[in-house]
Amino acid sequence: MIDSRPFRVAIVGAGPAGMYAARHLLEPPAGTYLDGRLVNLATCPVEVDVLERLPTPWGLIRGGVAPDHPEKKAITRVFDEVVRRPGFRFFGNVEVGRDVLPQELSAWYDAVIYAVGAAGDTHMGIEGEDLPGCYSAREFVAWYNGHPDHSDLDIDLSVERAVVIGNGNVAMDVARILTTPIDVLERTDIADYALAALRASRVREVIVLGRRGHLHGAFNNPELEELGELPGVDIVVEGEDLPGDGEVVLDDADAATLRKVDTLRRYAHRPIVGHPRRIVLRFLTSPVELLGHDRVEGLLASRNHLEHDPATGRLRARPTGEEAVIDAGLVLRAIGYFGTPIAGLPFDDHKGVIPSADGRVLDHGTPVPGTYVTGWVKRGPNGIIGTNKKCARDTVRSFWADAHAGRLPRADTVDAPTVREIVKQRQPALVEYDGWKAIDHHERQSGQVLGRPRIKLTNTTDLVAQARCHQ
Amino acid sequence: MAFVITGTCVADYSCVEVCPSNCIHPGPEEPGFEQAEQLYIDPHECIDCDACLEVCPVDAIFPADDIPAQWQHYTQVNADYFRSDGHD
Numbered sequence: 001m002i003d004s005r006p007f008r009v010a011i012v013g014a015g016p017a018g019m020y021a022a023r024h025l026l027e028p029p030a031g032t033y034l035d036g037r038l039v040n041l042a043t044c045p046v047e048v049d050v051l052e053r054l055p056t057p058w059g060l061i062r063g064g065v066a067p068d069h070p071e072k073k074a075i076t077r078v079f080d081e082v083v084r085r086p087g088f089r090f091f092g093n094v095e096v097g098r099d100v101l102p103q104e105l106s107a108w109y110d111a112v113i114y115a116v117g118a119a120g121d122t123h124m125g126i127e128g129e130d131l132p133g134c135y136s137a138r139e140f141v142a143w144y145n146g147h148p149d150h151s152d153l154d155i156d157l158s159v160e161r162a163v164v165i166g167n168g169n170v171a172m173d174v175a176r177i178l179t180t181p182i183d184v185l186e187r188t189d190i191a192d193y194a195l196a197a198l199r200a201s202r203v204r205e206v207i208v209l210g211r212r213g214h215l216h217g218a219f220n221n222p223e224l225e226e227l228g229e230l231p232g233v234d235i236v237v238e239g240e241d242l243p244g245d246g247e248v249v250l251d252d253a254d255a256a257t258l259r260k261v262d263t264l265r266r267y268a269h270r271p272i273v274g275h276p277r278r279i280v281l282r283f284l285t286s287p288v289e290l291l292g293h294d295r296v297e298g299l300l301a302s303r304n305h306l307e308h309d310p311a312t313g314r315l316r317a318r319p320t321g322e323e324a325v326i327d328a329g330l331v332l333r334a335i336g337y338f339g340t341p342i343a344g345l346p347f348d349d350h351k352g353v354i355p356s357a358d359g360r361v362l363d364h365g366t367p368v369p370g371t372y373v374t375g376w377v378k379r380g381p382n383g384i385i386g387t388n389k390k391c392a393r394d395t396v397r398s399f400w401a402d403a404h405a406g407r408l409p410r411a412d413t414v415d416a417p418t419v420r421e422i423v424k425q426r427q428p429a430l431v432e433y434d435g436w437k438a439i440d441h442h443e444r445q446s447g448q449v450l451g452r453p454r455i456k457l458t459n460t461t462d463l464v465a466q467a468r469c470h471q
Numbered sequence: 472m473a474f475v476i477t478g479t480c481v482a483d484y485s486c487v488e489v490c491p492s493n494c495i496h497p498g499p500e501e502p503g504f505e506q507a508e509q510l511y512i513d514p515h516e517c518i519d520c521d522a523c524l525e526v527c528p529v530d531a532i533f534p535a536d537d538i539p540a541q542w543q544h545y546t547q548v549n550a551d552y553f554r555s556d557g558h559d
């Protein structure tokens with residue numbers, strides 16, 4: 001039986017996954033798209049509090065998506081619309097695990113959905129990885145996007161050559177940001193200090209290393225094609241392994257893969273103009289060791305060949321034994337994000353996720369009542385913005401199934417005003433949605449004078465001060 | 472003429488939810504959705520009703536005769552998706 005008060009749900013993390021979960025819980029009248037039609041999943045009223053450790057919402061939309069891709073950030077209009085629905089509250093600058101604990105949330109709410117993303121990195125596990133001058137792309141991206149955790153990174157761009165390791169979209173993003181003409185970046189919302197550093201940058205060459213071949217890039221077509229459009233940048237594709245024109249590359253290659261190979265072939269045939277900057281796409285190459293004494297000076301790289309891996313069914317890279325040194329003063333590892341544990345919650349160290357089945361958190365294989373996950377912390381650090389919508393929908397379906405079956409622990413649930421009071425005690429610098437709107441307004445206004453979409457505030461003190469100043 | 476989805480798409484399938492002729496793929500329940508870099512419109516099934524364009528939150532959809540220069544090749548890209556193996 002369901003009693004008459006609304007269900008009270010906490011969502012931890014205001015990134016796409018958390019916001020889509022809120023959107024599905026506070027379902028629009030048209031319903032939820034399921035098996036080819038719109039159905040109503042929400043059968044009783046729900047109240048949703050989204051707790052976010054930063055004073056700003058939207059997760060990687062603000063802190064990940066490249067500053068020169070403003071069109072994608074327009075997705076936040078969907079989230080703004082969720083915020084306006086009755087029953088929604090935003091508690092910014094509140095970190096779960098620090099300001100409030102998972103066991104407290106479980107007591108205060110009928111259910112808790114963790115949508116905390118992935119705050120760490122996959123490591124290469126090679127010598128020299130910790131030398132200054134080697135960063136994860138996650139740190140570099142957070143730096144140029146003004147994430148308060150990384151706004152004080154001292155990235156040295158006085159070097160001539162940078163190496164990016166990995167062949168995903170993040171690798172493409174960082175290679176592009178390092179080579180984009182400054183007048184283009186000047187029209188974006190890139191962090192001010194990053195703009196200054198990039199203006200003074202002496203980086204002339206960015207070498208992107210893919211451990212597998214031309215057919216195995218994890219990047220998307222638009223990101224690959226965009227490189228070829230960069231003004232003042234030569235694109236060098238080292239093409240000895242490229243299949244020839246019209247050659248069948250793979251029996252089962254899909255249209256997207258064939259298109260990428262076509263683009264790479266086109267780049268390989270394009271004359272090199274001698275532009276001031278260049279991006280080199282080098283395949284079948286892995287770093288073996290980072291070289292340098294006090295900081296990175298280069299890396300030893302191995303040439304690879306591919307072999308069939310019976311365990312995964314994919315082709316894997318294996319060293320041929322042929323090695324060469326690449327001089328580089330900056331090395332960025334773009335080989336994947338990785339989740340980090342929250343004290344008091346189960347965690348799978350191998351996958352970097354909170355273990356779950358159908359979105360229900362599992363502790364040693366048993367569902368933890370009223371505890372769910374969605375987004376990167378559920379699936380691992382992959383997928384684009386919309387992938388999280390389906391992911392959140394499926395988690396919310398499990399929530400409703402449990403709600404109807406009476407499996408939610410509802411006895412100690414605390415009402416909305418009481419929770420806010422406790423949260424405010426724990427974090428006096430609580431930033432609510434009005435506070436974020438004040439930050440947003442201020443950032444946009446300061447950008448407007450300079451023809452930029454916004455100028456980001458990049459540390460928590462300034463963000464909190466701005467949020468307060470309009471209260 | 473058909474409508475065309477361009478490279479801005481973030482695969483949030485808002486368009487699939489409203490398309491009256493079920494011609495936008497892969498939908499969230501179809502194979503390949505999790506791996507797709509974007510969704511595509513089948514030019515042979517599209518009835519030019521405009522519904523998808525109205526709801527796309529990132530303005531990724533255009534009528535084929537009015538595509539911005541940057542995305543001109545996407546008429547072909549959309550068509551090609553339905554020609555490759557495994558989709559029809």
Ligand SMILES: Cc1cc2nc3c(=O)[nH]c(=O)nc-3n(C[C@H](O)[C@H](O)[C@H](O)COP(=O)(O)OP(=O)(O)OC[C@H]3O[C@@H](n4cnc5c(N)ncnc54)[C@H](O)[C@@H]3O)c2cc1C
Nearest residue numbers: 013015016017053059060064096116117375376383384385
């Ligand atoms: C560099 C980069 C660029 C990308 N660009 C694109 C793109 O152009 N297009 C596209 O479609 N996709 C892009 N993606 C993918 C997309 O951003 C992700 O699929 C999506 O953001 C994952 O959503 P999430 O909510 O799981 O995680 P996140 O977006 O990381 O959100 C997690 C949120 O939880 C908060 N949080 C973490 N821990 C706590 C805690 N203890 N307490 C409270 N809050 C907490 C974080 O601060 C964050 O706001 C990009 C990804 C990256 C890394």
Ligand SMILES: NC(=O)c1ccc[n+]([C@@H]2O[C@H](COP(=O)([O-])OP(=O)(O)OC[C@H]3O[C@@H](n4cnc5c(N)ncnc54)[C@H](OP(=O)(O)O)[C@@H]3O)[C@@H](O)[C@H]2O)c1
Nearest residue numbers: 166167168169170171211212218334335336337381382383
């Ligand atoms: N514009 C966009 O739409 C956009 C922008 C950024 C990110 N994203 C999305 O966000 C997600 C994460 O992106 P990502 O780039 O971080 O991850 P990703 O797509 O998983 O790519 C990781 C890359 O690193 C390589 N790699 C992994 N381990 C390695 C190692 N030890 N040594 C060398 N190379 C290694 C992988 O190669 P193998 O293939 O050989 O494993 C792969 O090329 C993706 O789903 C991506 O599409 C989207």
Ligand code: SF4
Nearest residue numbers: 490517518520521523
């Ligand atoms: S124009 Fe209409 S029929 Fe064509 S894809 Fe869009 S919604 Fe579907």
Ligand code: SF4
Nearest residue numbers: 480481483484486527
């Ligand atoms: S509504 Fe727009 S962004 Fe969403 S799937 Fe359709 S085309 Fe892509």
